[in-house]
Amino acid sequence: MSVPRVAVVYYSATGNVASMAHALACGASEAGAEVIIRRVAETALDEAISANPRWQQFVESSADEIATLDDLAWADGLAFGTPTRFGGPASQLKAFLDTTGGLWFSGDLASKVCTSFTTASTAHGGLESTILALNNHFYHWGSIIVPLGYVDPHVARVTGNPYGASWVSRSGTPPDDACLEACRLQGVRLAQVAGRLYGND
Template identity: 60%
Template structure:
């Protein structure tokens, strides 16, 4: 260690950004569970949805989608500043043909400036998702979001079988939920996301403390 111990010890509050797209509120519920877990580990958390980009006629074709757009409780959309600010980043999206929704992807495609400046290197990243079918691409969607972390130079953090709650959900890649008949996330899925958020906050604290102390 070339820096001072005091500098590392000062990093006691990790900063976590939960950035997501939700069409009907299910992914938003998972995002809030991730945020809850992170806060219980002492993190400062920002929960930020990316903007809706779908045309009005597409939204109107699904009553639940229209209701979510009309009643969206989030006032602040995700910005690049949220990513720059954070020590740990959780990305969430419903699965769309085995990958993340275009709304989230478009936001991520604007991060080139941060990437070019090395601002996203050594951030801790994790991902979560929801689909309407059991084999609708849960793992592939999470892996696709993780690909962004690889390009950023971030540290990819899986959920892993890190808690008994995950043994119930059965997905070590990241928090996930299968929404049959438009069901809202159940306690099993929410519990796994809380574990994921707590794990993200905990590991982000370790990494941020190491960076503050200039560990070698």
């Protein structure tokens, strides 16, 4: 049987993206993929983190391993998650993506299937612009971009963002079940497409 490899790589400050990443990973796993979850390294100053109790709590409690370039090279399918920061991806994820020059140059990233997801505090605060900005990296890599689309009625009827799973957190509310279901569906879709293209026997 063909078993695709999926890496879910994210940045999260206060835990919302982390919850989404784990739901997406569950979907990919249910669809038969071998899955790893990685968070990118925190780069913010300690005083910025400690000024926000939720940020401090997440930094202290996260058990996910730190992402490396080997994780990207290993995977057939890649899902990237970030909070929306001023309408675009967080600098912590961007910093990690900016270390992929060698992989890009070798052509390794051109065979990857990529998808992305995000959360913002407001519905019009940049969900789509963040996903589109993340996807620019994939165009440069030459990767195959898989959007969430409206392929499942749940997205069309309930969550409604075909660009990628997204969550409006308002005053810090964690993702609800409907959002996590959209994440799960995105993981299923990523694993299915990666499996069709690059599954390892």
